[in-house]
Amino acid sequence: MKLTLIILFVLFTASPSVAQNNLQLEVRSYREKHEHQILKEFVDLLSIPNIASDLPNIRKNAAAIMEMMKRRRLNPRLLEAKSANTPPAIYGEWSTPGAKRTLILYAHYDGQPTDPKQWTDTQAWQPVLRSASLEKGGQIVPMPLATTAMNPEWRLYARSASDDKAGVMAILSAFDALRSEDVKLTSNLKFLFEGEEEAGSPHLAEIIKLNLQLLQADAWIICDGPVHQSGRKQVVFGVRGDTNVDVTVYAAKRPLQAAIMAIGHRIRHTFWPDSSRL
């Protein structure tokens, strides 16, 4: 009796994690079989320059992502702002019969501006693999043939390899794995890939307001940023707000020869009123 109870207890408590582990193994097995294909698709996307202000190239990125999503039958469309010269967001969707919850999976496809001269040996939009990080002496390794095994410690170097085309790639590849292994989804999925996050998302509100119904969801899952520095995965529930203020204080209208302490007094008075430091 006691033993039966223990077994029941173990079965009951263990079953969710066993199911998840099976799912993880299925996804891993899909990825292992398709990792060359995933890498190729990723390298192609990373080869397109993606600074938000570089509109011709931003549109090439958007077109490439549209194609990636069409291949997955995600019914993609460009969400354009009314303001001129705005990078479009790309929207896609997958409805799951019977699902009561809708998730939006968000990533951004634009990247930070960069000085090409500061990259070591390679260029921002010419992706290369290295055997390890540059700081640890990583050497360039040739792009692997389909028959060459890939070392998971290799690093792919390119602008937005992490921030944030990795988000686009991980989300779309996860979807591929689940469809290919015929795993049941539990939510309606919407996809939103923004094109000017690194410029401060100046038109995200406008694009959202133009598409209020389309972008309804129970939650937005944001795929952006690094895991914890210990290497452990993390979930982050908030971000800080930010605003900037310029403060200028004035002395004489034209520069005076030294010895008049007015300006020093004013600076001190403004920033360190309780301090005797200048």
Added chain:
Amino acid sequence: MKDGSGRVTVAGWYDDVETLGDAERHAIAEAPQYDSELKTQLGLAEVEGEGKSLLELINSPSLNINGMSSGDVGALARNIIPTTATAVLDLRLVKGNDYQRQVERLRDHIRKQGFYIVEREPTPEERLKHPLIAKVIHRSGGYNAERTRMDLPISLAVVAAVQSTSADRIVKLPTSGGSLPLSIITENLKTVTITVPIANYDNNQHAENENIRLQNLWEGIETYAALMTMSN
């Protein structure tokens, strides 16, 4: 504007802060602390905050100087009193703060120090009339903080899904130190946001030589597959 421990002395600076719930405080206590390692990496003998940890402190609004300019230094240095001094201030905000209101408090503080405040260059008449003048310009592009409660059903489901893909205990952070305009999403759509990152910590994002470790991409695929199939 700050006392010796780094606490901001502007009146009301901390008044609107929404206090953390039990789940949030518990998550901070549980998260790995890297403060002493960071101090070494950054070459700092002492940090502000009255001994509180970085993870606690990022749940308080901050006030920092991003840059200052007055006169010349180096080769152009000479014996003059500069005509102006300018500082760019950075206000980081947490849940409960309103960015406009926080800037108003800053203005009031400067006024209380005896300054006459303008939002353009002072006129010759103003200069003759007011001994202390400060031009205060609130830059465009400010936004509020965003924080999703960790005890919502969707929050618990996301944590369980991500945890199911990892043998190590995952880290849960009520807020990150960084800023993103996620409030644009929540204010317009009345929804919540939860961030699930995948990149390696040493990815050089924003800098040259940005990279991703392949294993992080592979694990990210597993993380997102778990999110797409998480329990209701």
